[in-house]
Amino acid sequence: MHNDREIRALIAAMERGEPDALERFRTLYTPLLRYIIAPILSDPRDREECLADAIHRAWEKIHSYETARGNFSTWLSAIARNAALNRLRELGRQPQWEPLEDHAHHLADPSEGPEQVLLRNELAAALNRALSQLSQRDRDIFLRKYYYYQSTAQIAAELGLTLRGAEGRLYRIRKRLQKDLGGEWHD
Amino acid sequence: MTDRDFDQLLYQRVSYLPPEPISGPWRRALGCICWGLILITVTLSVLSLQYILPAVGSLLLYLGFRPLRKAGPWLTLGYILSIVQALYQAAVILLLATPAGPVLTAQPLSFRLGLLAYLLRTLLVFALWLGLRGVFRRAGQRPRTAAAAGVAACYVLMLLLALGETQGALPLLGFLLLFLCAVAGLFHISATLEQAGYAIPFAPVRVSTWLVSLLYLGILAVAVPLLLFHFNHVPLDASPAQAETGQAQLRQELVELGFPEEVLADLTDSEVAALEGAQEIYAARSPQEGEVSSDFRPSVTYFIQVNLPGDLARYYLWFSQSDFPEHGLRESLEVDPLTEFSQTRPGCDLQGRLLWEEGGQLYQFPLSTQLKSPSLTGSGGSTPSCSYVVDFSLPRQGEHVRGYVSYEAQLLADYADSIEDIHVAMVYFHRPATWLDYPWKSPEQYQAAGLAHASTKYSSYQNIVRYFHTDGLYWNGV
Numbered sequence: 001m002h003n004d005r006e007i008r009a010l011i012a013a014m015e016r017g018e019p020d021a022l023e024r025f026r027t028l029y030t031p032l033l034r035y036i037i038a039p040i041l042s043d044p045r046d047r048e049e050c051l052a053d054a055i056h057r058a059w060e061k062i063h064s065y066e067t068a069r070g071n072f073s074t075w076l077s078a079i080a081r082n083a084a085l086n087r088l089r090e091l092g093r094q095p096q097w098e099p100l101e102d103h104a105h106h107l108a109d110p111s112e113g114p115e116q117v118l119l120r121n122e123l124a125a126a127l128n129r130a131l132s133q134l135s136q137r138d139r140d141i142f143l144r145k146y147y148y149y150q151s152t153a154q155i156a157a158e159l160g161l162t163l164r165g166a167e168g169r170l171y172r173i174r175k176r177l178q179k180d181l182g183g184e185w186h187d
Numbered sequence: 188m189t190d191r192d193f194d195q196l197l198y199q200r201v202s203y204l205p206p207e208p209i210s211g212p213w214r215r216a217l218g219c220i221c222w223g224l225i226l227i228t229v230t231l232s233v234l235s236l237q238y239i240l241p242a243v244g245s246l247l248l249y250l251g252f253r254p255l256r257k258a259g260p261w262l263t264l265g266y267i268l269s270i271v272q273a274l275y276q277a278a279v280i281l282l283l284a285t286p287a288g289p290v291l292t293a294q295p296l297s298f299r300l301g302l303l304a305y306l307l308r309t310l311l312v313f314a315l316w317l318g319l320r321g322v323f324r325r326a327g328q329r330p331r332t333a334a335a336a337g338v339a340a341c342y343v344l345m346l347l348l349a350l351g352e353t354q355g356a357l358p359l360l361g362f363l364l365l366f367l368c369a370v371a372g373l374f375h376i377s378a379t380l381e382q383a384g385y386a387i388p389f390a391p392v393r394v395s396t397w398l399v400s401l402l403y404l405g406i407l408a409v410a411v412p413l414l415l416f417h418f419n420h421v422p423l424d425a426s427p428a429q430a431e432t433g434q435a436q437l438r439q440e441l442v443e444l445g446f447p448e449e450v451l452a453d454l455t456d457s458e459v460a461a462l463e464g465a466q467e468i469y470a471a472r473s474p475q476e477g478e479v480s481s482d483f484r485p486s487v488t489y490f491i492q493v494n495l496p497g498d499l500a501r502y503y504l505w506f507s508q509s510d511f512p513e514h515g516l517r518e519s520l521e522v523d524p525l526t527e528f529s530q531t532r533p534g535c536d537l538q539g540r541l542l543w544e545e546g547g548q549l550y551q552f553p554l555s556t557q558l559k560s561p562s563l564t565g566s567g568g569s570t571p572s573c574s575y576v577v578d579f580s581l582p583r584q585g586e587h588v589r590g591y592v593s594y595e596a597q598l599l600a601d602y603a604d605s606i607e608d609i610h611v612a613m614v615y616f617h618r619p620a621t622w623l624d625y626p627w628k629s630p631e632q633y634q635a636a637g638l639a640h641a642s643t644k645y646s647s648y649q650n651i652v653r654y655f656h657t658d659g660l661y662w663n664g665v
Contacts, residue, residue, distance in 0.1 A: 027328055027526035028328065028382050028641060029382055030326070030327065030385070031326045031328075031382050031383055031386040032382050032385045034385070034386075035212075035385035035386075036209075058311055060467065070205075070208075071208055073208060073382075074206050074207065074208040075206065077206060077208065077209060078206035081206075095331075108321045120203050121203075123200050123203055124200065124203035124204055127200055127201065127203065127204060128204060131204075140209075140210055142201075143207050143209065146197045146198050146201040146210065147201045147202075147204070147207060148209055151390060154389075156391060156392070157390060157391045157392065158212035158215075159212075159215065159256070160216070160250060160253070160254055160392055160395075160396045161392070161396070161588040162391075162392060162393060162394065162395045163391065163396060165395045174190070174193065174194065174377075176195070177193075177197065178190075178193050185645060
């Protein structure tokens with residue numbers, strides 16, 4: 001088992017730029033990075049390039065990782081997700097369900113004015129409140145679908161649901177959020 | 188706002204949230220497998236948990252291996268073994284609700300089945316261990332499966348202990364320690380996967396977890412009571428009968444020798460004819476005339492010995508029933524001649540009938556057809572003998588219900604000089620108090636349990652009849 005001490009040692013080695021740390025990091029976290037990237041990029045070559053990009057980014061940004069702000073795997077998941085979405089943008093493609101320009105909103109955007117930042121924070125707070133009303137399992141399903149872009153089939157297989165069952169569950173989650181957020185989200 | 192617009196807004200605005208962790212996809216499957224293994228290994232013999240927990244455990248094992256079935260050959264094998272385990276467990280639970288149950292729980296079959304179950308679990312653990320090694324290899328990582336290997340080792344050692352049939356406190360303590368080590372290891376297996384678990388390809392499922400669980404546990408929950416109900420009630424294949432009054436002269440002679448009239452009236456002419464030449468007749472009634480029976484069941488019982496020419500004796504057990512059980516459940520009557528304590532050698536042929544009246548018509552049900560395989564070992568002695576076990580149900584609408592069984596015995600040549608009992612027989616009547624008494628019990632099991640302790644799940648009546656030179660034939664009481 002990789003305990004916290006081992007992971008902290010790995011992070012410290014990466015911060016010091018030790019050569020074998022990259023290999024250890026690559027061996028340990030490649031499955032997770034692939035897992036996050038795969039639902040967003042369908043082409044195997046794009047996935048491999050994105051994986052290399054995500055590993056590079058993690059290596060470069062390791063100094064910005066703060067243990068207090070969250071789990072290392074979560075931090076890496078966000079890096080892999082963003083790398084995949086950026087890759088998608090570079091390829092001139094976009095997921096059919098989402099306007100491409102919205103993907104990077106959570107990242108610091110220097111062009112945003114104070115009003116936009118305030119609005120974004122309010123929308124995020126409203127969504128967070130609504131999500132907190134969901135059960136842990138429904139929240140997990142929601143994040144898999146809307147944050148990690150997993151297909152309904154993948155969600156169903158990993159959670160032991162039938163495809164129809166997962167679709168039904170997502171439908172009910174959407175309806176509930178629509179009810180909870182409807183007033184606040186009207187443009 | 189249309190549903191599609193709202194969907195797009197969700198995709199956009201979830202990005203505003205801080206990153207959230209995704210739960211490891213393997214956790215649920217491995218959690219099911221680990222809990223499944225624990226539940227099928229733990230034996231808690233209270234509140235029927237010894238049946239419920241393994242059933243739930245087998246289901247969890249299947250549900251855990253199901254999404255992993257395409258993640259390598261060992262996990263595929265684990266999936267197949269989990270199906271075998273679930274079917275085996277279901278079969279055992281269902282069979283225990285039938286007359287096959289006592290056969291399953293009797294030695295040596297019980298021990299062999301237990302070994303088979305342990306072997307199956309050990310194979311399951313090995314399949315899990317080797318399957319996890321495959322997952323690590325697929326992830327390009329060094330296998331970290333010490334916990335799973337430890338669990339597998341524990342199971343092998345437990346299997347060896349069971350194979351050795353070792354008994355006593357020390358092996359039991361060792362078994363317990365191994366089991367606790369295995370449980371602790373099982374809880375660590377999921378954690379060992381950490382990052383490698385993301386490399387597992389999950390197979391889609393066509394039937395939801397809820398439906399599988401509902402079907403598996405639901406079928407068991409419905410089938411067990413139905414089987415118990417079915418096998419705790421013996422269908423009465425009744426036929427109309429006529430009261431036979433032939434052999435009037437012989438009947439009169441038998442009455443004069445002491446044969447109780449109410450019993451004789453139930454015997455057929457051919458049965459009476461078989462008593463031609465009777466020399467002596469001894470009859471014992473329970474309870475005694477005038478004595479009020481409060482807890483005796485059946486209402487009246489006669490045991491009769493008819494001494495015939497050629498050192499033969501014919502024995503009759505006659506009973507009448509005045510109470511009708513609420514559910515019309517199976518009645519078990521057992522007559523066990525204790526040959527090692529007596530001077531008779533009974534044959535293994537039992538005759539008898541259940542008789543009752545319904546709407547003024549006499550009906551009969553042949554009890555001899557319900558004769559169970561005779562025991563050849565007797566009651567703990569080395570002398571071969573037969574014990575007679577008869578199952579029947581009382582007729583729901585019947586009046587004046589009574590019945591009798593009879594058997595013949597050879598009197599030993601020197602019985603007249605013996606200072607011991609000439610004939611001793613244990614008589615038992617057993618009746619389940621509820622059709623939900625699980626597992627289904629044979630009369631022998633009721634007898635064994637009844638001697639050990641009282642139970643609210645069945646009622647038993649037992650008595651011993653003795654024929655001694657000086658005292659004649661009498662009910663001795665137990």
